[in-house]
Amino acid sequence: MNILLVDDEALELDQLEYIMKAHFPNWMFYKAQDASIALQVTEKVKISIAFIDIQMPGKNGLELAKELKNKYEMDIIMVTAFQSFEYAQLSLRIGVTDYVTKPIVESELLEILQRYKKWNSQSDSIQQVLLIFREEYHEKLTLSSVANRIHLNSTYLSRKFFEEIGIGFADYLNAYRLEIAKKLLTEHKEMSMAVIAERAGFNSQHYFSVMFKKQFQITPSEYRINPKRTREIIT
Incomplete structure (x- = not known):
């Protein structure tokens, strides 16, 4: 919710x-x-x-x-x-x-x-998905692979996830990864953007930067310098 x-x-x-x-x-x-x-x-x-x-x-x-x-x-x-x-x-x-x-x-x-x-309380299947996100956000997670792991049809899981969470599977996962990236940016000043992107689960630094700017209206580098500048925060 x-x-x-x-x-x-x-x-x-x-x-x-x-x-x-x-x-x-x-x-x-x-x-x-x-x-x-x-x-x-x-x-x-x-x-x-x-x-x-x-x-x-x-x-x-x-x-x-x-x-x-x-x-x-x-x-x-x-x-x-x-x-x-x-x-x-x-x-x-x-x-x-x-x-x-x-x-x-x-x-x-x-x-x-x-x-x-x-x-x-969400259904057991959605609770399983959220647990996978929390524990394996840095891994390659697709709708079909997660659906297979919890023994559900991917179309059904996509619909069920949106009904219970109110946001799409991929959008939620990206939002969660971006929050992980924000913590890495502020807590590990020595870490390069490429490493942060990888550790947060993004398959490229460019994609990570684009998604970060789209979500928070600020680049990852700008956020690292001044975290208070971001105006919209998802946790």
Whole structure:
């Protein structure tokens, strides 16, 4: 299941992700620091729940929530530092599911997320695929080879994966590999781009660079110099 986190404060995004990932390890998190990036994410990925901060520069959270509700089927949870009756009324009119106040209290957030607990479990076959990704992302993994390993038809697995995860098999694998590459870029400054591409599972440095730039709007070299410049993060 895909979760969108929208807040102009990077620390707030990290905190939300940290709390939820510990309890919902199979969820995939997309983070955006403004409304425009959030809209770009929703155009590419089927989002199930969006956590949106109300106070943001440019288009505020309520405006973004209204636009998303008009375009897509998703649950929206507003995040605000202000316990305002007016905000609550506006949220209800838009059709948001709930709202949580800052600073985020883990117990309160988890209480809101109880209704989604059933979404945390995928079928055994998809769990097997995700485990293969985590353990063998650096190997050559194709839809047909993975399908054979778990004794499923590749067409069926492709459809099942998209239904349960909300993103295609290859897209998810690439996103996972890019996150591995980001860690290598920041933790191993001495490592060449070719080695990073290989260790992350990409078959060429050029393809790795193209995919990285497409996903994060920044080159791997630029990210290594200044990791904070990337505006969209998938984990």
